[in-house]
Amino acid sequence: MSNADSPLFSIPEPLQCGRFTLSFERPLVMGILNVTPDSFSDGGRYVLRGEALRQAECMLLDGADIVDIGGESTRPGAPPVPLDEELERVIPLVEQLRNANVPLSVDTYKPEVMRHALAAGADLINDIWGFRMPGAIDAIRDSQCGLCVMHMLGDPQTMQASEPVYDDVVADIRAFLDERVKTMLDAGVAKNRISVDPGFGFGKTVDHNYALLAHLPRLAPTVGTPLPILAGMSRKSMLGTVVNRPAPERVAASVAAAVCAAERGAAIIRVHDVAQTVDALKVWAATRDAARRA
Secondary structure, eight states, rough: OTTOOOOSOOOOOEEEEEEEOOOOSSSSSEEEOOSEEEEEEETTTTHHHHHHHHHHHHHHHHHHSEEEEESSSSSTTOOOHHHHHHHHHHHHHHHHHOOOOOOOOOOOOHHHHHHHHHHHHEEEEETTTTOOOTTTTHHHSOOOOOOEEESSSSSSTTTTTOOOOOOOOHHHHHHHHHHHHHHHHTTOGGGGEEEEOOOOTTTOOOHHHHHHTTTGGSSSSSEEOOBBEEEETOOOOOHHHHHOGGGGGGHHHHHHHHHHHTTTTSEEESSSHHHHHHHHHHHHHHHHHHHHHO
16 A cells, blocks of 8 residues: 555645634535435425525534535536526525534535625535636635535536546546646635545546545645545445445445545545434544554
8 A cells, every 4th residue: 555545644734714724633524405406315305495404404413514505406417507596595595504603615616606605605615617617716716715626527417428438537637636726826726725526426437436535645636735635425326336225325335435535535525414424434533543542
């Protein structure tokens, strides 16, 4: 095992995240709050604002460190959502949750949604397009929000329509993330605001996804020190293919994936099942700490 792949990874430096500074002595749990009718796992459950607020409260009571609000499904084949509709779904929730004393993340690629979300009190922008949309970097450059730069091959309509092909999936995605981070640094974005996400399931085969998980430490761009990695595998088809269960029955598989990601240095783990993931990571961290004391 190489040093880069060692489970005794170095802890990333803190992430500036709007009103908060996130430290990574343990992996942080990001709870998914989809306010969409068509997300692959929980579509429609939290479209009504009252239900969304109750779900956010449950995630916080279960130990979520971050709440990630999404107003547009990015499952394979999902159609785009008009700007006004996404704003109507997302912005009132940000306004109502901004005093919850945890960072609020908004999952969007639209620069106008980014601007409105930051004005409403969002602390982190989680962009599946890696801030490639025209105006995206301008929308976030002068704020103090955290940023998650994700890799996606194609777009949600096409990314799984044909067999994704890479020369070397780990090297190719690391090169993409390196380029995006350099572009953002060159544009004046501070490195302590940036995290990265390899984009599990976004234009990857099952084999690609597990190669990325196995070699997760190699995917973090290094700017003095490696940047924090966000891992989002919760209930995805890469797990369903292995355990042969539908999305709502992939809780145990999702928790296992979260522990695998933690073992390989993930700083933030994005999940539907907050309580189960928090408990599993407490056990993992206790074991890690005992190994370090030995």
